[in-house]
Amino acid sequence: MTHFVPTGLSRRSLAAWIASTAAAGAMPAALWPTMAGAAEPQLATKLRIVIPANEGGGWDQTGRALGAAMIASGAVGDISYENIGGKGGTIGLAKYVEKYDADPDTLLMSGMVMVGAVALQKPAVTMAQVAPVARLTSDxxxxxxxxxxxxxxxxxxxxxxxxxxxxxxxxxxxxxxxxxxxxxxxxxxxxxxxxxxxxxxxxxxxxxxxxxxxxxxxxxxxxxxxxxxxxxxxxxxxxxxxxxxxxxxxxxxxxxxxxxxxNWRGVLTGKKVPAERKAVLLEAVRRATTADVWQKTIKRNNWDAYWMAGKDFESFLDLDTAMAGPLIYLLKLKA
The missing domain is CATH 3.40.190.10 (Periplasmic binding protein-like II)
Known part of the structure; x- marks a missing residue:
């Protein structure tokens, strides 16, 4: 069962929401924050991260690091990973849209590689069929x-x-x-x-x-x-x-x-996922990037933290997508 937690509440309002939810039997005790408010509430019992590449590469490293940080931050209870490699992420993108377009518990790793591969290969499924959550790193x-x-x-x-x-x-x-x-x-x-x-x-x-x-x-x-x-x-x-x-x-x-x-790497979700759920997923990702394990991974891999979310990330992705085609034409790249 997925548990939806509202964002943007004061600590007192959040406590009141938790109490009313618990009283209604909609939240198991394991998900309650401490009464002192020291711990933030868990946002999801389990999430899946689809990594549109084979194991071991940059996307795989980033996706698994994000999952570990989600768990370490307490935002998510458990994470599973699904690697779908091939053609610059376009195969994984197509399968994600086919299987998880409306799934509120599944995220997709993405980045400049996928944007360029879509522009070069012109597949049936494009970046227009997924929704941005956050940009994470630069490399x-x-x-x-x-x-x-x-x-x-x-x-x-x-x-x-x-x-x-x-x-x-x-x-x-x-x-x-x-x-x-x-x-x-x-x-x-x-x-x-x-x-x-x-x-x-x-x-x-x-x-x-x-x-x-x-x-x-x-x-x-x-x-x-x-x-x-x-x-x-x-x-x-x-x-x-x-x-x-x-x-x-x-x-x-x-x-x-x-x-x-x-280069940049980020995370997306399905077009049919409700806006309220997208906000919860964004908060889970944000909390993960503040965890020590994430910061250590950034340093160890020599990535630059490159956070962007909301309208800013939407605009960035629109511009990146629009520029990819002309750039590939200019550089005479071939599939």
Whole structure:
């Protein structure tokens, strides 16, 4: 059974609501806050988080971290996860809309990767068929090469793309996603965006394998997906897509290549979920992001907290969606 808790009440009003609800037998004692008001009420006994990617990648890390923080904050009693990978999240998006469009207990992880994949692949189910809840994090693109690669700087990579784009293969995540977009931006700087050879992969592990086996000259993904191999010395970072240095890695821009881009990740819900329930889900997510476990995860993965909700997030998502198509056309990206 799902328990709906009103938001925006004073502590005294919330206590009165709890008392009346409990008296009516609609709330089990396990969900009551303490009489001293030290604990906030549980907002849901159980939620499901649909992660439109395979296990281990950025979306999976973010979704599971959010679930753990929801439980740690006391907002939710239990969390289950459902991974549905493929095609930049568009397969997971379609299945979410089909199965959970009106489900008040199921959230969907999303982000710039999905926005770009929808724009490139033009699937039947689009971002217009889900509802925004909150934006959570920002992550930058790291450009890496094998430790013994002759490519030492972003300018070296641009020079190789100009000289022989066909042999300067770049590996990254799903087609149309943020990795692909950034590869397109680099190829555009080189002056031959249409000649870009991009190898899409379901996760960072496959990108690393493409580099190690010589199938790709460079790889692009978030820092957390390359961190172990950078630390071991197997890979070398030549730049990051932020405007300033990040974790000791110089930015691509400050090395003379005009290309910066930030990824974002957030959470959505079904279009048919009532507004009152969306407000409760938003409060559960907000409380999760204040939990120590979430803050530690942000720090450990070197993500930037990037909170946005309500009308601001709706407007942001509308603009991001509107810009994705023209950007993909401009960069000549191919599915």
């Amino acid at each position: 930058y693109e790291v450009v890496v090469v094998k430790a013994d690669s002759p490519i030492k700087t972003p300018k070296d990579l641009i020079a190789q793309l100009r000289a022989d784009a066909a042999k300067t293969v770049i590996a990254g995540g799903s087609a149309g996603g943020v990795d692909h977009m950034y590869a397109g931006m680099l190829a555009r700087v080189a002056g031959n965006a249409g000649a870009l050879v991009y190898l899409p992969h379901p996760g960072g592990a496959q990108v690393v394998e493409a580099l190690e086996t010589g199938k790709a000259a460079a790889g692009i993904s978030g820092y957390s997906e390359f961190s172990d191999h950078l630390a071991s010395g197997k890979l070398r970072a030549i730049g990051v897509s932020s405007k300033r240095p990040f974790l000791g890695i110089p930015s691509v821009r400050e090395q003379g290549v005009d290309a910066d881009l930030a």
